[in-house]
Amino acid sequence: MRFYYRAYVACIAIYLAGSSLLLCAQPAPDYVWYRNAVVYALDVDTFKDSNADGIGDFQGLIQQLDYLHGLGITVLWLSPFQPTPDRDDGYDITDYYGVDPRLGTPGDFAEFMFQARQRGMRVIMDLVINHTSDEHPWFRSARQGKHSPYRQWYVWRDNRPADAGKGMVFPGVQKETWTFDSVSTTYYFHRFYDFQPDLNYSNPQVEAESKRIIGYWLNQGFSGFRLDAVPFIIEEDGKNVDRPEHRFDQLVAIRRHIQLHGQEAILLGEANVAPEESNDYFGKDGVGMQMMFNFFVNQHFFYTLATGELQPLVRALEQTRDIPEGAQWANFLRNHDEIDLGRLTTRQREKIYAAMGPDKNMQLYDRGIRRRLAPMLGNNPQRLAMAYSLLFALPGTPVLRYGDEIGMGDDLRLKERLSVRTPMQWTDAPYAGFSTTAPFRPVIDAGEYDYRKINVASQRTDPASLLTLTTKLIRLRKEHPAIGLGKWIISDHKAGDLLITQFTDERETILTVHNFAPNRASAELACPGQVLTDLFSGEDIPVKNGKVQLTVKEYGYHWFQVR
Ligand code: GLC
Ligand code: CA
16 A cells, blocks of 8 residues: 555656656757857957057957957958958958958968857958959959950950949949950959959859859858858849849859858848848848848938937838748948948938938948948937947847947048048057057047047946947847847837837747937837836836836837746
8 A cells, every 4th residue: 555655656746747847848949140149340450450560460359359259249250351452441352362461471360260269259251252353363364355364254345335334333433334444455344443343253263263262261260251242243244234133043052152161151141132132132942141231221220210200110120021031131230331321212311411421521422421320329328329229139130340339430531431440449548559559540539539538448347338238238139039030020009209129939028119219208018928027127017907108218228028
């Protein structure tokens, strides 16, 4: 009898233990590295100089890796670092297989890759293969005429095409897309500046070479590429420049090649295309690029920041919602170029100009603004904080631009887009701690954004600084991968100024609230669960009958976990 009783108790205990195990064992969400990455964009030459020549370099970058690691960055995106005459800040390459000697030796580069890997950080690089520099040996040879083995690597015409004055990427600065070459006395095609001749991708040799470049750098340890100027790589060069045909099979080929060389490597595409075109670039069955910058949302984000009108941003998010399984948007506020507002209406663009870049000198290429984020937002700390919070709470992967984490300014005396590419401001020491010599490009040393006021050293010890906030946001974003992986809805409430987004995955539901108005805003919102926990303050707000009453301060923001 006793034996039976014991066996009975043991059975119940095993049964209970088993079922509680079952209850605890929640399915782990499919964690995909690039969908939950925090990407940091930097240019080696403006980040940190280690050898007192005024130019940032790989050794300097190595010195600052712990800063980036501490900030929580998981992926570094390096601007072009290959040998270059530097007429387009490195986007004009003369040797695809080299390291610009100004930035260090190949050994310094390899050491950097090693050091990044030691800290668990991935590195992606700009892949600029739409064009070369006109000083590239291939182009020098091609100019010699029809007998050059490289002649067909570029796009030539004997006579000036009638549409030579069309299709410029840099209108206002660039005069034409076909330029006369005095050596071969023919015309060559260039979508960008005249010193950036387009490579001819209908030549299989060019395609083969681009694969070699990709394979080469993947073997050096890169986790992928920011593919520069994607639509222009895959267009039929020089034909129908206003509405060219695109060869998406070329993207498929590149993707296949990348997967062959680096299992986990990705393509992050620069393709500022209309929402309905994006899926051609992502590729239907996961065969195109894994990621693309969401330029469409970016422009509408700024429109909403400038005007407070929410609907355009909400619509942009909805219009870019449906992307293939495994694909991901990369979201950003500002990047290294002008902010391109070309997909907005003229009226919308005018409103942003008026609010954020009223002087002609702040505008560029008839479509954008060449300022940094902080000046565009009037250096209002609360507004900057709200914009940053939303960047981390958009469906997609956040991409930060170096210096924006401390609210750096711009230098409008520098030409075109160089205004937003000044040296990183580390300390209040001379030359901002970037170098001990006068840098090749001046540091910002006057006004509101003077390095003595805006620098990493002073912000890292200030609990109220933008840097401290950015660090917190990165931590939160990483702790809640539902934002990068989960399903999302935007609350359809009638609360004017508040953007309310709900993210759900297998583990949790997160609700974020952003107030775009310079005044307090309230809303009653429908909400699942019983309690909302504010992830910044830890405060609990009870949900009553499926509803919550919220009041958010001017430019305020909240991240709630629904419990
Ligand atoms: C991309 C880059 C830009 C560069 C251009 C030409 O648009 O973002 O900086 O000038 O390509 O390579
Ligand atoms: Ca240096």
